[in-house]
Amino acid sequence: MKVILAETIESLGIIGSEVKVADGYARNYLLPQKKAVIANLQNRKLFEQQKARVDLQIAKEKGLAEEMAKRLEGVVCTIAAKVSEENRLYGSVTPRDIIDALAGMGIVVEKKMLLLQEPIKTLGSYQVPIRVYKDVEPEITVEIISE
Numbered sequence: 001m002k003v004i005l006a007e008t009i010e011s012l013g014i015i016g017s018e019v020k021v022a023d024g025y026a027r028n029y030l031l032p033q034k035k036a037v038i039a040n041l042q043n044r045k046l047f048e049q050q051k052a053r054v055d056l057q058i059a060k061e062k063g064l065a066e067e068m069a070k071r072l073e074g075v076v077c078t079i080a081a082k083v084s085e086e087n088r089l090y091g092s093v094t095p096r097d098i099i100d101a102l103a104g105m106g107i108v109v110e111k112k113m114l115l116l117q118e119p120i121k122t123l124g125s126y127q128v129p130i131r132v133y134k135d136v137e138p139e140i141t142v143e144i145i146s147e
Contacts, residue, residue, distance in 0.1 A: 001026045002039035004047055008061065009035060010112075010134070016047055016054040065133030072130055072138040077101045080147040083123060092119035093144055098128065102140075120144055 001023045008014045012021065018039050021030065030036035037043045047054070079101050082090045095114040102109055115129040115137070123144050129137045 003030055003036035004039050004043055005036050007035055008058075008134075010131075014058055014134070016051065016058075018044075062133055062136070065136045068132050069136050069138040072107065072132070072140055075102075075105070075107065075140040076143060077105065077140055078143045078145060080145050081123075083146050087123045087146075089121050089123070089144070092121045093142070094119045098142055101142075 002018055002020050003026050004018050005013055005015055012019050021036075026036065026038075031038070077098060079093055079097055081093060084090060095111050095116050098114060098116070099109055099111060109130055113130050113132065115131055120126055120142070123146060126142045126144070127139045128142050129139045131137050
């Protein structure tokens with residue numbers, strides 16, 4: 001089913017774009033949540049009329065994302081963890097731990113924004129990218145120290 005996105009959805013596209021999705025996904029999620037409308041002639045005309053407003057919203061979202069990226073660039077997040085004699089962590093540092101540490105610093109990010117491939121299991125300093133917006137991914141430094 002072809003739909004026109006009413007808001008930016010990271011896995012599909014930006015607001016106003018026409019995408020093809022599974023029928024069930026459209027009927028059960030996108031349409032009831034008003035995240036998309038069916039791509040028919042009437043809705044296409046409506047979105048063409050609102051194109052200037054949509055472009056302004058995209059620019060606004062990108063501007064906010066770039067502003068947040070500037071704030072995140074160079075941030076050093078220190079997390080204390082219990083370690084064994086071999087400097088291995090007893091547990092691991094997960095995205096949730098990083099989000100909590102950033103929240104303590106007054107920086108709010110969502111779990112899906114962190115691009116941590118696997119949990120951190122040793123002491124040291126790590127570069128962790130954060131996807132703020134499409135193609136805007138600043139890196140923060142996460143330092144794991146002994147508790």
